[in-house]
Amino acid sequence: MHDHVIRATAAGGTIRAFAADTTHIVGQSRALHRLAPVASAALGRTLTAAVLMSQSLKGEKDTITIQIKGDGPLGGNIAVSDSHANVRGYVYNPDVDLPLNINGKFDVAGAVGREGYLNVIKDMGLKEPYIGYVRLVSGEIAEDIAYYYAFSEQVPSVVALGVLVDRDESILNSGGYVIQLMPGAEEEIIGQLEDKVNAVPAITTLMAEGKTPEDILQIILGDFGLNISGSAPCRLLCNCSRDRMERNLLSLGKSELLQIIEDQHGAETQCHFCNNKYQFSEEDLMKLVNE
Ligand SMILES: [Zn+2]
Structure with a gap:
């Protein structure tokens, strides 16, 4: 399956969703930057977030930049995507080595740091770019992006981002989704959606079972009248010259x-x-x- 990102709505347009498979993007990034596993996990999540967020850019030449700077040993990481989901990114310290966290997972929050900030910069070709700034709330990145959406854009959002790294440090899968409540969403639907999201396995678990972004949104939003409105390839691409x-x-x-x-x-x-x-x-x- 090639890397791609999909756009969808549900519940009569009061739910908006994006989901992406970024396995190749993160695999290429690991090789390019010689990322240690926890750095692959951190940058992979940020790259995936940039791909997902690029899908709400309106202008052809718009770009979105996610900049995360924390007090952990990773130093920081940055990802930039254009409106066609051509994404690029890097971490400050790619060879960070940390023990697994208490859940046996890569300690992304430990690498990023729990104190710091997340910037979202949307360049829409205007004189000044839009800049949203929030303090880090967890360092695990998905929670921080969700907090950014709630705080800076006033859009309640569920964000899941995951990177599964093999024993040999190669990337088994990487992906994520964003589900957002638009104005007019009914209280009842919000409650049902929360229950659904809490019951769904981790994105990397679903992807390891062979589930595509389409399958994953179907699992979560199938009962809410899912309507997939678009699909586009996403890729690692730099525009330097x-x-x-x-x-x-x-x-x-x-x-x-x-x-x-x-x-x-x-x-x-x-x-x-x-x-x-x-x-x-x-x-x-x-x-x-x-x-
Ligand atoms: Zn370049």
Whole structure:
């Protein structure tokens, strides 16, 4: 099954839902960034959240960035998606090694930290991007995203995110869902939905049984008149370019660039998201200075 994300409604449009399979995205990210298992789990959850949240972007060129910065050894992690669910991300410290938590699971909250913040930045092509900021409430990421939705967007939401890592540290599966109550949702439905969500196994358990995002929403929302309205592929894709790196260098300022020319006679920049390297010779840098 290829990575993909689906959009759905239920209960006559008073429930909105998204679900995604991001197994390949997280597998590729692990290889690219040499992620230790707990870092795979943390970044995988954030990448999945970005894929899910990208589905409510309205404009073709809109992007969403999720930035999580905590006081744990992971340092922080970041994921960016465009409106077509092309996602990219990285963690500050990919080789964090922590013992399993008391439930025998990867200690994502321990790696992220329980003190810190989560930023959601929506760039919708306006002069200023929308920035939602919340303090971390758990560090497990799904709860933090749910809190962001409730606090910043005033949308009550259930968020599940999971990454299943094999003994050899490869990624067995990764995915997630967001279920949201829209204005007009009836109290009775809210109660029934809560019961349903609490009774459903973890997303990684469902995926290990071969359940697709479609199956998972059917399990949770089937009784509420699920209507799957769209499906799209999602993939790991960086949009860095030499042009962008030139702009980054220019943002250092001309005196700083002249200093680099004098000290290093050139520069190498590396994209944090995809690790691509860009070389700039002394002549290249002089051209930038003289632009
Ligand atoms: Zn890149």
